[in-house]
Amino acid sequence: MLKSEIYITLKKKIVDPQGLTIKHALESMGYKGLDEVRIGKFITIKIDCQNKEKAKKKIDNMCRKLLANPITEDYNVKMKGDK
Amino acid sequence: MKFGVIVFPGSNCEQDCFYAIRDILKQPAEYIWHKNTKVDAYDCLVLPGGFSYGDYLRTGAVARFSPVMKSVTRFAHRGGLVIGICNGFQILLEAGLLPGAMLRNKNLHFICKHVHIKLENNATPFTNLGKRDQILKIPIAHNEGNYYIDTKGLKNLTENKQIVFRYCSEQGEVGDRFNPNGAIGNVAGIINKQGNVLGMMPHPERSAEKLLGSDHGSLIFKSTLKWLKGK
Numbered sequence: 001m002l003k004s005e006i007y008i009t010l011k012k013k014i015v016d017p018q019g020l021t022i023k024h025a026l027e028s029m030g031y032k033g034l035d036e037v038r039i040g041k042f043i044t045i046k047i048d049c050q051n052k053e054k055a056k057k058k059i060d061n062m063c064r065k066l067l068a069n070p071i072t073e074d075y076n077v078k079m080k081g082d083k
Numbered sequence: 084m085k086f087g088v089i090v091f092p093g094s095n096c097e098q099d100c101f102y103a104i105r106d107i108l109k110q111p112a113e114y115i116w117h118k119n120t121k122v123d124a125y126d127c128l129v130l131p132g133g134f135s136y137g138d139y140l141r142t143g144a145v146a147r148f149s150p151v152m153k154s155v156t157r158f159a160h161r162g163g164l165v166i167g168i169c170n171g172f173q174i175l176l177e178a179g180l181l182p183g184a185m186l187r188n189k190n191l192h193f194i195c196k197h198v199h200i201k202l203e204n205n206a207t208p209f210t211n212l213g214k215r216d217q218i219l220k221i222p223i224a225h226n227e228g229n230y231y232i233d234t235k236g237l238k239n240l241t242e243n244k245q246i247v248f249r250y251c252s253e254q255g256e257v258g259d260r261f262n263p264n265g266a267i268g269n270v271a272g273i274i275n276k277q278g279n280v281l282g283m284m285p286h287p288e289r290s291a292e293k294l295l296g297s298d299h300g301s302l303i304f305k306s307t308l309k310w311l312k313g314k
Contacts, residue, residue, distance in 0.1 A: 010186075014186065014231065015189075015265075017187060017188075017189050017190070017191050017265075018187065018191065021191060041140075066140070066144060066145075066148070067140070069141055069144070069177070069184050071183065071184040071231070071232070071233075072184045072186060072231055
């Protein structure tokens, strides 16, 4: 069983109102020097596959087809060791 | 003319659409459960608003893989009329039947109110009874109506007259002040390049008769019927 971690983020050029709101909240709490706060999604998938390369390819496919919207989002897949 | 109203798990405007078609437009309507893949007997398909699949992951992202969507895509590619309202619009975007994507409303609020939209293209099957620049009062109710498309895409939409509705003031002024959700170019509704698939965030079925505070939405249904009859 292989475990993967998928990070989905809004593309850099797209304004993230949730991130802006959280940044304002943090600043109102007294945290200074915040340059940028952006919010994304974190998904874990455990996959029954022995081959890391193959598993990553499969998950890449899932990201392109469903997990991320290529128009507005970027994704990053990290494969973890055996679990 | 026979209308099919597609019902996904989590749709919640299907009865309003059904009522607008059967009781106001006086045309036959049927519900189509999302697992049903037979759509060829219909003249027009309506994807209603709601929260298909709980809006999980992204609005419309899961619904676009419902069994019925392959048939809807085929139907659209053959020139059949498809109307996506609110969540239905979001599903059409995710399915790639319309260009662009939806983002969370700029102010992070769920917005439920009457807005004014300007009819910019009345040469479509869905708007042929309207006048160019006519102002319609139709309600919106959404959390993700912040339409996004890249600069090139927006240019294409504009050049091909695919922007059918834009948010505006009561007098018809299009500007940031009258943009409820941050949508690029105040876009409230678009059509595909072939002109047979319409997506709009405002709910015409919720403004299809005077009793509802506005009957401007009936223009969409009546235009569609006129076009189908004249085909």
